[in-house]
Ligand SMILES: Nc1ncnc2c1ncn2[C@@H]1O[C@H](COP(=O)(O)OP(=O)(O)OP(=O)(O)O)[C@@H](O)[C@H]1O
Ligand SMILES: Nc1ncnc2c1ncn2[C@@H]1O[C@H](COP(=O)(O)OP(=O)(O)O)[C@@H](O)[C@H]1O
Ligand code: SF4
């Protein structure tokens with residue numbers, strides 16, 4: 022698919038959290054299998070979008086890749102280093118290369134610290150003491166994310182959600198990272214502000230050559246920002262492909278249902294499109310179903326699915342899928358039929374679209390819009 | 397004002413809100429949350445209300461039954477004529493007892509967080525039964541049977557066994573189904589749903605949207621569906637009302653409004669949305685931030701962010717006017733049909 026070397030390479034990663042009982046003598050009674058045997062690569066300078074519903078293990082994946090948790094099993098190569106075996110000192114050294122941006126910019130920024138202090142913090146921790154240098158770097162970073170130099174003296178509560186997210190991004194970039202895990206950085210923002218932040222992240226990736234793991238539950242935003250997309254369900258990756266391939270050829274039944282559930286802002290299509298509506302809710306990751314984790318809700322499940330865990334297979338070049346039945350002679354025709362209907366309604370939608378865009382604003386008189394960015 | 401034309405033109409609106417103004421008196425100053433909102437709701441239709449957070453969607457709808465905290469909230473002026481089979485009255489003039497009768501009986505509410513509306517200590521079944529006994533003639537074992545039917549109706553599997561469950565034993569999606577069951581229990585005329593699926597996963601959201609649409613059709617209930625998601629609204633609403641800065645900036649039939657947006661804010665919003673079905677190189681940037689609500693709008697509230705803005709926009713506030721498309725109104729000085737500033741009568 023890509024000629025570049027993977028910058029991030031994850032193999033058979035597991036992250037289980039023990040469930041314990043008892044206060045005085047606690048004993049392990051089970052485990053939450055938050056991430057269960059996942060593998061993927063991210064080529065340098067690219068974005069892998071990680072989508073799935075709440076609780077499926079997206080954040081946990083991001084955190085264990087950065088070794089904010091100690092992985093239960095598996096290897097994580099970041100730029101030729103297996104970070105799962107690094108000593109604490111070596112890990113600290115490596116940390117500057119890998120950063121994280123969070124969903125909740127409010128709780129991740131210290132409310133009592135000025136913007137300058139927040140953004141400079143990683144530099145100070147690394148031992149930078151020269152006030153002049155710190156100041157210049159903070160100014161540079163604020164400029165990079167579209168904030169004004171005089172924002173430096175202000176405090177987080179004085180900013181809107183979108184601006185706070187920019188502060189978080191500036192801080193994440195302070196140490197010139199190469200790899201950034203973006204954990205739903207826009208989910209809490211309004212549509213218009215989401216677009217501002219996403220455009221910023223795309224620009225920064227181009228300018229600085231960043232590699233992203235972009236976590237989201239919104240497939241349409243992931244499509245917009247990602248080179249490749251991994252679809253996760255109950256701790257496992259169901260399907261992984263380039264965004265083009267995934268949208269043309271969603272093979273996994275879960276991908277199909279997710280895709281058909283994402284609302285499309287085209288009234289005619291949205292009201293009439295084919296949906297693969299699922300029954301019930303996601304099972305608990307502490308008691309995942311036997312065999313395929315999706316088998317309790319999958320409309321195409323067969324006996325084999327309830328016995329045997331489907332391993333991810335590369336069905337066509339770069340398109341990985343974990344499902345027994347995608348090429349089963351009996352079942353696959355039905356899965357394929359469903360795929361065609363779902364892709365068709367996406368195609369129907371793309372013929373519509375509003376007849377006016379911002380680009381058409383001729384500005385009858387002087388345009389009223391202020392300078393780009395937030396004021 | 398005649399700002400709303402709808403599919404069932406013969407009917408009279410079941411709800412007519414006119415020139416509603418709501419403010420909050422806070423330590424930082426007066427917040428002008430709702431500034432002259434007018435709209436109609438017709439029997440059996442679904443009206444989608446969209447707009448960014450803080451645009452006044454919730455305050456507008458909550459004010460109708462005075463569900464906002466007063467103080468700091470204050471309904472400054474306006475009328476809300478509610479006209480059903482039995483009633484014809486101004487909701488804003490009711491006393492507490494009359495309001496309580498309307499609420500939960502003629503007008504049901506569903507909120508984003510069902511947990512806040514459910515009592516964690518009472519079983520799901522008993523809570524629905526209580527509401528049923530308060531508002532209808534159902535009693536005892538018959539009421540219980542009716543509750544089981546309702547649970548089944550909203551898609552709770554094994555409703556008889558689930559009757560005795562507590563709210564925490566239900567998933568988010570199931571709790572929202574319970575809220576819908578409570579809302580439809582008394583056969584209301586209107587359901588106001590305030591971002592009912594925002595906290596849910598998309599696959600569960602799809603189930604709830606599907607359920608609401610089906611029930612509204614079957615039972616002929618008018619629905620006001622508040623959402624910040626234009627995609628969800630496209631799927632459920634017949635008409636849409638777009639809010640910005642505590643005002644209605646555009647309203648129209650959903651197909652027409654999405655295909656021919658006539659207010660710059662709506663144009664920007666539709667462009668800022670990532671589309672599942674297409675890949676654009678860059679999303680539209682509506683630069684700038686939402687308006688401050690610490691002053692009454694004296695000009696167009698969208699003016700600082702609008703690429704079409706011109707002199708008049710800074711001087712006078714535009715009112716909703718027809719954009720020469722059936723049932724489609726926009727509050728904008730720029731005429732998108734003719735692509736030039738509108739003729740302004742002085
Ligand atoms: N520290 C922890 N201890 C125990 N269980 C955990 C821990 N962190 C996460 N989990 C569990 O692991 C599973 C995956 O959680 P995770 O936060 O990765 O989900 P997510 O996909 O990011 O969801 P969301 O979309 O809601 O952010 C969940 O069942 C969660 O409750
Ligand atoms: N209890 C309250 N006290 C003070 N201000 C409030 C209160 N409730 C709402 N507001 C303000 O009213 C405005 C409109 O809010 P709301 O209707 O909740 O917006 P939306 O539902 O569109 O997100 C906002 O500026 C909000 O901060
Ligand atoms: S393996 Fe079976 S249950 Fe799992 S997705 Fe494929 S068909 Fe469905």
Ligand code: SF4
Nearest residue numbers: 696699702709728729
């Ligand atoms: S009135 Fe003027 S500023 Fe307001 S939306 Fe219309 S063109 Fe833009």
Ligand SMILES: [Mg+2]
Nearest residue numbers: 079080081204
């Ligand atoms: Mg998460």
Ligand SMILES: [Mg+2]
Nearest residue numbers: 453454455590
């Ligand atoms: Mg609200």
